[in-house]
Amino acid sequence: MGGMxxxxxxxxxxxxxGTIALLSTITLLxxxxxxxxxxxxxxxxxxxxxxxxxxxxxxxxxxxxxxxEFLALPMxxxxxxxxxxxxxxxAALVKGESRDRITAACEAVGLVARTIEGLKSxxxxxxxxxxxxxxxxxxxxxxxxxxxxxxxxxxxxxxxAARALGLIRGSTSIRPLxxxxxxxSRWSAIRVAEILIGVGEDAVQELLQGYDSLPQHARVSxxxxxxxxxxxxxxxxxxxxxxxxxxxxxxxxxxAMGLIADPLFTDDLIGALKDGHWAVRAQAAKALGRMDARKxxxxxxxxxxxxxxxxxSNAGDALRVLGPPxxxxxxxxxxxxxxxxxxxxxxxxxEGGIIDEYVSDLGSPETARREAAVQxxxxxxxxxxxxxxxxxxxxxxxxxxxxxxxGILKRVPEGAS
Amino acid sequence: xxxxxxxxxxxxxxxxxxxxxFGTLNAFYIILFLVSLYEVVRYVRRTFFSDYEQILRSExxxxxxxxxxxxxxxxxxxxxxxxxxxxxxGQFEVIVVNDGSADDTLQKVVKTFELKLTDRIYRxxxxxxxxxxxxxxxxxxxxxxxDKVRGGKADALNTGINVSRYPLYCSVDADSIIEDNALLRxxxxxxxxxxxxxxxxxxxxxxxxxxxxxxxxxxxxxPRRMLPIYQVVEYLRAFLSGRIGWSSLRSLLIxxxxxxxYRKSEVIAVGGYDRWSQxxxxxxxxxxxxxxxxxxxxxxxxxxxxxxxxxxxxxxxxVLARQRNRWHRGLxxxxxxxxxxxxxxxxxxxxxxxxxxFVLFELFGPFVEILGYVTVLLAWILGLLNLDFFLLFxxxxxxxxxxxxxxxxxxxxxxFRRYPGWQHLxxxxxxxxxxxxxxxxxxxxxxxxxxxxYLWRRKTWGRMEREGFRQAPPPAAxxxxxxxxxxxxx
Numbered sequence: 001m002g003g004m005x006x007x008x009x010x011x012x013x014x015x016x017x018g019t020i021a022l023l024s025t026i027t028l029l030x031x032x033x034x035x036x037x038x039x040x041x042x043x044x045x046x047x048x049x050x051x052x053x054x055x056x057x058x059x060x061x062x063x064x065x066x067x068x069e070f071l072a073l074p075m076x077x078x079x080x081x082x083x084x085x086x087x088x089x090x091a092a093l094v095k096g097e098s099r100d101r102i103t104a105a106c107e108a109v110g111l112v113a114r115t116i117e118g119l120k121s122x123x124x125x126x127x128x129x130x131x132x133x134x135x136x137x138x139x140x141x142x143x144x145x146x147x148x149x150x151x152x153x154x155x156x157x158x159x160x161a162a163r164a165l166g167l168i169r170g171s172t173s174i175r176p177l178x179x180x181x182x183x184x185s186r187w188s189a190i191r192v193a194e195i196l197i198g199v200g201e202d203a204v205q206e207l208l209q210g211y212d213s214l215p216q217h218a219r220v221s222x223x224x225x226x227x228x229x230x231x232x233x234x235x236x237x238x239x240x241x242x243x244x245x246x247x248x249x250x251x252x253x254x255x256a257m258g259l260i261a262d263p264l265f266t267d268d269l270i271g272a273l274k275d276g277h278w279a280v281r282a283q284a285a286k287a288l289g290r291m292d293a294r295k296x297x298x299x300x301x302x303x304x305x306x307x308x309x310x311x312x313s314n315a316g317d318a319l320r321v322l323g324p325p326x327x328x329x330x331x332x333x334x335x336x337x338x339x340x341x342x343x344x345x346x347x348x349x350x351e352g353g354i355i356d357e358y359v360s361d362l363g364s365p366e367t368a369r370r371e372a373a374v375q376x377x378x379x380x381x382x383x384x385x386x387x388x389x390x391x392x393x394x395x396x397x398x399x400x401x402x403x404x405x406x407g408i409l410k411r412v413p414e415g416a417s
Numbered sequence: 418x419x420x421x422x423x424x425x426x427x428x429x430x431x432x433x434x435x436x437x438x439f440g441t442l443n444a445f446y447i448i449l450f451l452v453s454l455y456e457v458v459r460y461v462r463r464t465f466f467s468d469y470e471q472i473l474r475s476e477x478x479x480x481x482x483x484x485x486x487x488x489x490x491x492x493x494x495x496x497x498x499x500x501x502x503x504x505x506x507g508q509f510e511v512i513v514v515n516d517g518s519a520d521d522t523l524q525k526v527v528k529t530f531e532l533k534l535t536d537r538i539y540r541x542x543x544x545x546x547x548x549x550x551x552x553x554x555x556x557x558x559x560x561x562x563x564d565k566v567r568g569g570k571a572d573a574l575n576t577g578i579n580v581s582r583y584p585l586y587c588s589v590d591a592d593s594i595i596e597d598n599a600l601l602r603x604x605x606x607x608x609x610x611x612x613x614x615x616x617x618x619x620x621x622x623x624x625x626x627x628x629x630x631x632x633x634x635x636x637x638x639x640p641r642r643m644l645p646i647y648q649v650v651e652y653l654r655a656f657l658s659g660r661i662g663w664s665s666l667r668s669l670l671i672x673x674x675x676x677x678x679y680r681k682s683e684v685i686a687v688g689g690y691d692r693w694s695q696x697x698x699x700x701x702x703x704x705x706x707x708x709x710x711x712x713x714x715x716x717x718x719x720x721x722x723x724x725x726x727x728x729x730x731x732x733x734x735x736v737l738a739r740q741r742n743r744w745h746r747g748l749x750x751x752x753x754x755x756x757x758x759x760x761x762x763x764x765x766x767x768x769x770x771x772x773x774x775f776v777l778f779e780l781f782g783p784f785v786e787i788l789g790y791v792t793v794l795l796a797w798i799l800g801l802l803n804l805d806f807f808l809l810f811x812x813x814x815x816x817x818x819x820x821x822x823x824x825x826x827x828x829x830x831x832x833f834r835r836y837p838g839w840q841h842l843x844x845x846x847x848x849x850x851x852x853x854x855x856x857x858x859x860x861x862x863x864x865x866x867x868x869x870x871y872l873w874r875r876k877t878w879g880r881m882e883r884e885g886f887r888q889a890p891p892p893a894a895x896x897x898x899x900x901x902x903x904x905x906x907x
Binding site: 012347385386391 | 538817826831
């Protein structure tokens with residue numbers, strides 16, 4: 001054992017020196033990092049101001065000259081990166097011919113080729129960044145490499161590639177997007193769904209064809225996408241999905257039908273109001289309200305007494321938006337046998353401002369209207385929902401209304417709140 | 418053995434214990450810092466392109482109920498609600514729960530937002546104090562104000578949960594400001610791992626010294642007084658070095674009550690917030706861990722370093738003492754209540770690492786520190802003090818403390834860079850040095866006192882006295898560089 005032995009004191013001194021050295025290094029690192037970053041940013045800002053006018057002139061030009069003919073060549077690596085940055089920034093802002101000129105410039109300066117190379121990087125964030133940039137460049141040269149990247153092990157890379165393909169469009173890019181809906185991450189699936197919605201009708205055929213081969217969670221996304229594209233071409237698939245054994249699929253199909261709002265869906269949705277799962281009943285009610293399906297008012301009103309809160313709430317919402325017949329059904333529901341239905345009706349009548357209208361009718365010169373208002377308000381009071389009425393009795397602008405309302409409220413039974 | 422000899426033996430043994438204790442604690446700190454450094458770099462890389470625009474636009478993004486418990490918040494409540502109503506998020510509702518305020522909090526809100534008493538129906542899933550009324554507006558459909566009898570913050574949050582409609586809820590303190598994109602950022606883990614996510618917390622930053630206009634932080638600055646500046650460094654250390662590390666070890670025990678997003682069904686399943694707890698946020702997270710681990714579920718409770726909630730911290734020692742007293746009493750309460758998790762294999766890393774760490778270092782750390790000072794004094798009186806060694810050890814502990822603080826500043830500087838100026842950086846570094854001379858020792862004293870109070874069952878909430886945010890002048894009088902926080906350099 002020929003090693004040196006340190007005393008406790010010496011050991012402590014070494015540790016102190018080490019800590020001070022570490023501390024100094026970190027402090028220096030902070031300062032240098034900040035100084036370096038700020039200096040780089042300042043230089044880049046200055047160079048960018050010089051380079052930008054040339055790039056702008058190229059994008060705005062109407063001739064066939066390439067971007068190289070507008071720039072002072074040869075450029076340093078830093079300037080090349082800045083030009084790339086300017087092109088990518090502009091790509092997000094311009095459309096039409098200028099947009100095409102940017103794509104051509106990206107191809108001409110080798111940016112597309114370099115970025116495609118970046119898709120092979122060992123670092124996942126480099127691959128993701130490359131995919132994102134290729135989407136902005138919108139070069140057709142990138143479609144095939146991006147389709148290959150859709151099998152990348154990193155979700156973040158796959159999603160950037162999907163987005164890029166969605167931006168480039170073209171039929172070759174839609175199928176991998178539909179398949180990407182099967183991505184296990186809900187967030188990835190959402191982003192792919194948004195891309196497909198952006199593609200619109202062009203994506204419908206692939207969605208319809210791909211539906212059966214997708215796993216359950218992806219099928220649900222397909223139903224959402226079809227609904228949000230609002231395509232009538234999805235009618236038969238949605239009808240089939242409304243009978244799917246999976247609860248979520250049925251609920252999404254009902255939701256999608258409401259978005260498409262084809263009156264031919266009315267009977268299917270009325271049938272779905274009796275579904276065994278509450279989410280399907282709730283979505284069917286919402287969809288029927290959205291479709292303005294007056295024929296569905298009686299079964300929706302029956303749903304006000306549903307054992308599930310969301311189904312009752314959506315039924316109430318639907319009746320409220322179904323115009324005067326819906327309102328009438330809500331008023332009738334104040335006499336329903338089911339207490340939940342009565343309470344939901346009060347809530348919806350209040351939210352729709354209908355209770356306020358009846359309260360104002362207390363000051364009407366027409367006796368019939370006044371009496372109808374009194375009858376209505378008594379029903380609400382009988383349900384012990386008097387918070388809103390009590391406030392109106394104090395704050396209503398018409399003194400006669402306040403007085404009449406106070407008179408009715410004075411006869412409130414014990415326990416009303 | 419004479420009493421003097423016994424005392425001498427005790428002092429020497431204690432000194433040895435302290436040395437080992439100090440070594441273990443600092444090893445923990447270094448590991449946490451390294452894990453945090455790795456995670457921060459990873460997080461920054463992951464977010465080099467933001468997807469927030471997509472989350473915002475997507476109809477498939479989960480809607481959120483923002484619950485704001487308010488008790489005597491008349492000074493700030495209107496500004497807070499305005500700020501919340503204007504955040505960037507698709508579908509959300511703001512539920513303000515007036516918890517029996519003695520001031521005009523309710524009247525102010527009702528008048529400003531023209532609210533009307535409604536007969537809204539809701540499920541009383543969690544038991545709460547009586548609700549006196551629910552106010553809503555036909556104009557602002559996503560604002561609801563619940564007026565209830567005083568029952569404490571936990572009771573107010575439970576009431577908010579009962580009234581809320583959406584599957585996720587976000588608890589926000591009435592005196593805090595959340596940034597425009599904070600909900601978009603904090604909901605992202607829920608979108609990425611929908612089956613596992615249970616709760617997510619965001620970073621809390623200090624608003625003292627920042628300029629606020631219309632409920633938004635428009636210019637970031639540091640406070641003028643040293644006490645809040647020390648707390649800026651302390652918060653950076655706690656959030657960037659601490660919570661990021663614990664989160665990546667899947668052992669995050671605290672989600673700040675000022676800003677946290679939860680899956681409602683899971684919170685209801687564990688009975689919601691506990692009224693008896695002094696720190697209902699810590700208690701809730703511990704309950705969730707205990708319940709989910711017992712069920713052997715795969716779940717995530719995470720810290721997201723980017724969503725920012727700005728809050729005011731005490732600028733007076735008296736107020737700081739009260740606040741820390743309550744926090745520490747809450748820690749004692751909750752750790753004691755969940756003691757069965759300690760060293761229990763069923764609770765994994767939480768039972769073997771996080772809980773022992775919190776008991777050993779967070780709970781008893783202040784005692785060891787204060788006792789350390791006493792024994793040094795005793796050793797000196799008894800003539801046992803090795804002055805040379807003591808001074809070297811003191812120097813080491815001070816430099817190590819500074820190292821930890823400066824490390825937190827480094828994490829901030831390589832990641833979020835919310836404090837843009839050189840003067841900010843200089844102040845933070847200086848505060849990281851000076852806080853080791855008095856401030857940290859004072860915090861230990863507050864905690865020892867809190868333990869004492871807990872044993873004697875002294876309970877006070879520790880009311881925060883606020884000075885209010887620094888109001889920025891109206892836009893016309895401001896230079897054009899005054900950008901909102903969301904566009905601050907990152």
